[in-house]
Amino acid sequence: MRYLEEMRDHPTVDQIYKVLRRRLPSLSRTSVYNALSTLREAGLVRPFSMDGNETLYDANILDHGHFRCTHCGRIYDFDVKLPEAEQIELKGFKTYRRDVLLWGLCPICAEKPECENIKSIN
Template structure:
């Protein structure tokens, strides 16, 4: 991704750019694998030796607070992150651990919930768990 694109994206979300913030955001945008903070740190540390895990965690916290990224808790063991902040669902393959994006009609999802009067819904997340087609095919081969 171009540096200007990441810079503009951060500024549009009210985030003051820094080398570390730019690197983390660029990584998220370029790697749609829903990485964990540790995966991001491991990938970026060789090219930014002064980068600390604390900086990565703090950057991810800032990105999620400002709406520039999503924090996913689909897997109770790991928290992962997504640069795609548009309404969509996530599917966790319980065999390989990969997280997939799924199209979602958020308005329809909210209608499915019995939200009591006077509650105002701001966001809805849908997590699905099961077996992905790749793992299912591998299971059939055995």
């Protein structure tokens, strides 16, 4: 939890495991999974995914959006109010969470010459 609070970098289980193992050599991957699932059940971390492959863990449990830079891979938080999205109700579906996900170039990468012509992630 302290790691997630300090880093705020939306790590995967593997990233958490690699960093914490340096401090706790006896740590197992299973312990990390178990700790994350306990924190999740307690409502202290929020798992989410930007591309459907990897699960990322977020210690910021307030509603916020995510911007992923497609060049450096960094994920940035931003504040978001969703008055319109909150009104979307699909008939027969039960919505329990709403996310705003954006992809593009962060300010640092947008300045890089090699990124000049990037207009889409495909």
